Amino acid sequence: MSIKNLLVAYNGSESSDAAMRLAALMHKKYDAHVSGLLAHQSAQAKLKQETWIPTDLKAALSAVEAEQHQKIRRAFAERAQGLISPDKLHWLEVFGSADQTIADYSLLFDLVVAGRRDVLIGKERYEIHPERIAARSGRPVLIVPRNYDENKFHEHAVLAWDGNRAAANTLWAVMDILETKPRVTVLTVETRKIGAPLPGVDIVTALSRHDIDARHVRLQPGDNGVAETILNYCTTEQAGVLVMGVTQSNRRFAEELFGGTGKELIENSPIPVLLSQ
Structure with missing residues (x-):
């Protein structure tokens, strides 16, 4: 099976623009469909419950929010202009918790492409946490930093491997992508949590x-x-993408790799991180 159906978590932030650039690159390589998804907790849903707010004020605020959503949709279309075939470009806007909604929709897609989390002051209802999406959905999520060398993406993949279930599940979930790489390195950092050979x-x-x-x-x-250690290796060896696994905690969604370093990798990696539960 090849990659034919990409979901871009798009909220108009700089990081989601980076995700869109990489999705366009993957569209070119795989001739894949690209669907943008704006998932949000509408401010109007809360306002409707407040009976003290005048109706005309609610209508005005609703119009402002609708224009914000249209602006995000236009930005998505502009990023795709000339890069993604119009017949392969799609748009979805859904009311709901951003992370959970994207996780739900990801079940019908080959891969989610998301920017690294941006803190959106005053627009928290649009915020995306890619690691939570991966943990909740069990689907692979490609997390893209704002600044990356897109020319290196197809060259060298590094698979962070500890021999345990999360890493193995990730390996098989992204095998289609690894099969297209001319260079793949399995990287093991020796700790007490390494699975037995x-x-x-x-x-x-x-x-x-x-x-x-x-x-x-x-x-x-x-x-x-x-x-x-992993990030230094990726930099020295000019890796284009880091592949790693996450596990789900009973109390909260958390990513763990080699003793809980997944968060640090996601936040500091200069290259895209391909994440899966």
Whole structure:
């Protein structure tokens, strides 16, 4: 199966613009459909419950909010202009919790492309938390930093591998993407949480059976921890995308990688992070 159906979590922020640029690049490579989704908690839903607010004021505020949503839709269309075929471009606007709504819609798409979280002062109802979307949906989410070298995206993928379930689920969820990479590195940072090796088969063997020419690199964690070790390797080796897994906590949605360094990786990676539960 190839990548044919992309969902872009779009709220008009700089990070969602970055997500749109990468989605356009993937459209070009895979000839994929690209759907933008604006999910929001409408301010008007709360205002309707306030009987003391005059009707004409509610109508005026509703018109302002509707114009904000149209502005976001126009920005999405402008980012796609000349880059995405009109017959492959789609738009969705849905009322609801942004993270949960995107997670729900992701079940019908091959991949979610989202910008790294922006703090939107005064517009919190539009805020997106990509790691929560991945944990809640179980679907892969590609998190894009604002500034990235899009020319490197297709060249070198680094798979953060600890031999445990989250990493394995991620591997199989994104195999279609890895199969298109000319260079794949499996990166293991040696900690006590590394899964035990399985006699007779290893990760490189599993990848080779998908015609992926991968190598396995093992590193000791540096003085500043596992996350920095991974990011330094990605920078030194000019990686284009970092692939990693998340797990779901019973009390809250949280990402964990090699002892809980996933948050640091997501927040500080200079390259896109491909995340899956």
